[in-house]
Amino acid sequence: MADETKSSSFNPLSAGRSLFDEFKSFAFKGNVVDLAVGVIIGTAFGGLVTSLVKNIIMPAIALFTWSKTGYEKWEVAYDGKTVPVGLFVGDVLNFLVVALVLFIFIKKFLGWLMKSRKEEVKAPPPLTKDQELLTEIRDLLLSKSQP
Template sequence: MSMMQEFKDFASKGNVVDLAVGVIIGAAFGKIVDSLVADVVMPVVGRIFGGLDFSSYYLPLNGQASNLALAEAKKAGAVLAYGNFITISLNFLILAFIIFQMVRLFNKMKKEQPVAPAVAPVTPEDVILLREIRDALKK
């Protein structure tokens, strides 16, 4: 089998297509969660912690002035951008929680599907004949 045929067989399997769709939807969903964290959650958190943009909190490590914007401080040297790390960590936690809830919902849907009634196994003819002989000998 040629390599192109093998690749075609691999790519046409349902799991590969499902994975590709999942990756695309996951990327789009990640952007939605990024926006939720950056535009909705973090402004509220920033307001609680003094009204500043929380993602721009940093500790200067190279002797820069601490009143510079984060981008300017990074140009001047190394900084510990803990606010950005906290924002991204919160983004991850929200995304992980939502994915957990989705998986939980799908697992519940799988369990609720009706199970087909069990069909009694067919007894082989020789076993039936042996049972009749046994019963006849008991009499």
């Protein structure tokens, strides 16, 4: 019985290596690395759009509104109560800018890319006379060799 426990003992070093090898083969596949790059670029792009909306677009809009303060303090008053709407308007505009850029990217750029890939995958050219004759000879030889 002591021999059975020795042969079935767990070796953490070999298990760790195989786990590491599995993780390495998973993590460094093209799709996972591409996804990671996409997430990082998307995060940076989100920060860029937020800055654009917060620091350029909304202050420009605020120049043409009734408020003397920044858009962050915009409020709607009704029956003696106020509802802050400025930050929400900024967030909605932020969303719309991101959605517009994504729409343009997906519809135009990826559409163009997919169209060019479809053009690359063309039907094979028709067989020449020589190729047709060789195909017929091959088929005849195959049919004669089979009982």
